[in-house]
Amino acid sequence: MKFEAEGKPEIQKPTESQVKKAIGSLRSYGPSSYASLTNEDGSYVQVAGGGVTCMIEWYEAINKKRFRASHDNPNPTRPDGTVLSFGAGNIPMRSDEWFMATQVTDVFIAFLNGGAFPKYIAWRDAPGF
Numbered sequence: 713m714k715f716e717a718e719g720k721p722e723i724q725k726p727t728e729s730q731v732k733k734a735i736g737s738l739r740s741y742g743p744s745s746y747a748s749l750t751n752e753d754g755s756y757v758q759v760a761g762g763g764v765t766c767m768i769e770w771y772e773a774i775n776k777k778r779f780r781a782s783h784d785n786p787n788p789t790r791p792d793g794t795v796l797s798f799g800a801g802n803i804p805m806r807s808d809e810w811f812m813a814t815q816v817t818d819v820f821i822a823f824l825n826g827g828a829f830p831k832y833i834a835w836r837d838a839p840g841f
Contacts, residue, residue, distance in 0.1 A: 713725055713726060713749065713750070713751055713752070713824060714726075714749070714750045715730065715731060715734065715747065715748070715749050716747060716748050716749075716750075717734050717737075717738070717744050717746070717747035717748075718743070718744045718745055718746050718747065718799050718800075719743045719744045720734065720744060726749070726824065728821055728824065728825075731749065731817065731820050731821060731824060732817050732821070734747060735747065735759065735813050735816050735817045735820060736813055736817070737762075738759065738761065738762030738763070738766070738813065739762040739763060740760075740761045740762050740763070740765050740796065740797060740798045741797070741798075742762065742799075744762075744799075745760065745761060745762060745798035745799035745800070746758065746759060746760045746761075746798055746799060746800055747759050749820050749823055749824060751823070753773045753774065754771075754773035755770075755771055755772050755773040755774070756770070756771050756773075757769070757770050757771075757819055757820055757823045758770075758771075759816045759820070760796060760798045760800065760803060761796050761798050762798075762813060763812070763813055764810075764812050764813070765796060765810060766810070766811040766812065766813055766815070766816045767780070767781075767796050767803060767805060767809055767810070767811070768780070768781035768811055768815075768816055768819055768833075769781065769838055770819075770823075770829075770835060777837070778837075778838040779835035779836060779837060779838055780809060780835070780836055780837070780838040780839065781809065781811065781819065781833050781834070781835060782806065782808045782809050782833075782834045782835070782836055783808055783811070783832050783833065783834065784808070784832070784834070785808070786806075786807035786808040787807050787808070787810045788807070790805065790807055790810050791807050792805075792806045792807050793805075794807070796810075804839075815830070815832075815833075818830045819833060
C-alpha cells in the first residue's frame with residue numbers, strides 16, 4: 713500500500729494514524745490539496761479538496777473503472793455544477809458529491825484495511841472516464 717499527498721513525501725505501508733493525520737491536513741487552497749492511497753493491484757482511492765469541501769474517487773484496477781462517491785444528503789449551498797478548486801485544477805461537482813474530511817478518512821481507512829466502504833457512500837461512474 714502506498715499513500716501520496718500533494719507536496720509531501722510518499723509513505724509506503726502507511727498506518728491508520730498517518731492516513732488520518734494527512735487527510736485532516738488537506739485544504740482546497742493550501743500546499744496540500746489532494747491525496748491518494750494505492751494498493752498492490754493498482755486500485756486506489758483519491759481525494760481532492762479538504763476540510764468540508766472534499767471529493768472522493770475510487771479506481772478499480774481489475775475492471776479499469778473509476779467511480780465518484782456520492783451520498784443521499786445533497787448540499788443545498790453547493791448546487792450541481794459548483795466547482796471544487798484545488799491544486800491540480802477545477803472539478804464541477806454534483807450537490808451530493810461534497811464530503812467532509814472525516815468521511816474521507818472513513819473511506820481511506822476502509823480501503824487501507826481491505827474492508828467494505830461506509831454504507832453512506834454510493835458510487836457512480838466518474839465523469840469523463
